[in-house]
Amino acid sequence: MNMRTLRVLILAAAAFASGACQSGQRPVAAAAPVAAPVAAEPAPAVSALASEPVPSAQADWGALFIAGDHSIKAFDNATRRFYAIIDRKPDVNLSRLTSDPSIAPSENEIADIGTIDAALGYVTKTQREKCLVFMTSHGRRDGFYLSQVNGTGAILPPRVLDQWLDNHCGLRPTVVIVSACYSGVFLHDGMEQPNRIILTAARDDRASFGCGAGETYTYFDKCLLDSWTWAYTWTELYGRTRACVAERETELGATPSEPQAFFGGDVAGLEMP
Template sequence: MRRAAAVIGLLVLLFSPATAALAGGPFSNWSAVVVAGDFRAQSGGPTEAFDNARRDVSKALAAMGFETSAIQQFSVRPERYPADAPGRAEARAIYDALRTKAQTAKSGCLFYISTHGSPEGVILGQQLLRPHLLAAMLNDACPARPSVVVISACFSGVFIPPLQRPDRLILTAARPDRASFGCGESDTYPFFDACFLSAAPSAKDFATLGAGVQACVARKEKETGAEPASEPQIWVGPALRPMLPLYAFNRTQTKAP
């Protein structure tokens, strides 16, 4: 009886989602969406900062071990970027893409957006993507699996309470009551996205990446005199926290830009 139980336990372990993911890399069966939600700088003029972040964060995710074919990009000006072929950044299109890809890539989901924000939500083209709407989109499209949500925008800490789930990690560019920086016409990336990209190659998982981003943003703000400090936030669900060692980044591929 004990032997039979042991065999059953081994089979459960062998065919669990985490073990199956490890067979081809921990993120090989994840879906990912990366969004540039605006094209306007703080001045109102155009900026490439958000689309630069979209493009290069997607490359960084591939370097971490995400399948390139599973990373879907969205822009408010998709016609400007034929090489990347992003979809148009609209809530319905993003939700449909998440849900469709998650039907085949069932191990986990990642959502990343770089844009402007307010205490009510973040800019998504002509729309305002509110925290509870994003939570509903992700909960419905990616049920019963781990997820990572990264919000690069002013006041993005407002997203943490509605998005909290035991199996989710949330990383935001600012506290609920603080702006973030680096969204000018001449900026290559917002500060947070630049730090995400610079910290990614040496991070072992999303928790250490979040800590690296926090330290990097603090340095950049001090060096440039940007204040008050944005204080990027990281929250890790209790069910996901002990599992993070299973989701180590793949370092066999080309490093992120």
């Protein structure tokens, strides 16, 4: 695509609830929008937080894993495990971003506006790769929380992710998994395209659970990862994950998060990597 300018709405974010994966306060102020340029050429390599294979020109999948916050370990735990699952597959390009500066090998591995854009460009270096993006963090009704942006935290809205996917994945089969409270918002604002599958941890008006300090994974992430080896298609994975989440939330006595999904007509039967 031609060079375009992305504008990301920076919103101050503060404390979080211990169990639900949502922000605990409304933004106290809105900073001036920050321009995020889209790379016109392939982005420089962004290494992952684990041993990373040399990118292959024949890679079938490019996968990016994003932990948007480091207030609890559950988010990095999920991206680390998901990365390891996909890393066992042949012909994949992978990158993993953290929000914890204490474990990031360099600033290029910290989840920020520029690094996410660059990493997505890295894992889709040719026109062959199918796209997979897994994002896990706290959420709010207007988007996905990134704790390291602008020094105070920011919300990544669906329209910006949609534009990144257009720029780097184009019309190729694309799977986006957003694990956060209110993540059903990522089924709006242009995200629903015929070449995309979108799985979210909750409805756009519901919280998701498992963000307590003692949790290894959020409920949705654990159910998704535990269901992986029993599924062959994304449709089947979604069904198993949704049933698992419902069972755990019933045990908790919580208001159901109701994970959501969209399956574009061009990829409804797409197999998992």
